[in-house]
Amino acid sequence: MKNAFVTTAFGFEGYRVAESLGVVRGITVRSRSIIGNVVAMFEAIIGGRISMYTELCERSRLEAYDLMRTHAMELGANAVIGMRYDANEVAAGITEVLCYGTAVRIEKIGQP
Template sequence: MKKVDRSMVTTANELHGHRVAVSLGVVRGITVRSRSVIGNIGAALQTLVGGNISLFAELCERARSDAFDLMLEHAAELGANAVIGMRYDANEIAQGVTEVLAYGTAVMVEPSR
């Protein structure tokens, strides 16, 4: 599957060294994740000692990465070569089930002169 290059994504409203030639609209990638029973038990044990709960951190990182990749695929489908104004959003939609959304504006950019 074709995707926009990760280096062509920014949270800013412009991409340094480039100018927006065409704005193609909002793109998004969404993933929905749940915690497994085993993961919950492992994480519960980690909370007893305090600090970073690595099992949940890894789950969150995977969810964000998957949503980001889906957003890049959506942008490429529209013919974009960059995404500006990129953001993440997350919501718990049921007990232990979280939606992660990556979104931004798909654009065609060209080098600044």
């Protein structure tokens, strides 16, 4: 699914859903390191963007997104519609990031 379509919408203009393959998800669980917490604390004191946490969140979302795409590919999908993220703290300093959507096969409208 290297060139797969992924959208938060429920379709793609110019395409139709030929087959729905079910819900797909990617999940990752990450923790903040003590060093990261110390650096983030200093960034918070200074004010502004807290880059340590921003980078951790971005890496977590990307990993969950890639896992979701892999799951879709395993089902034979060429697209994912209705993609969403969710995050929950499972313990102090430990966060679960979930990326999910519906795996589908789409085809260009007018294609036989």
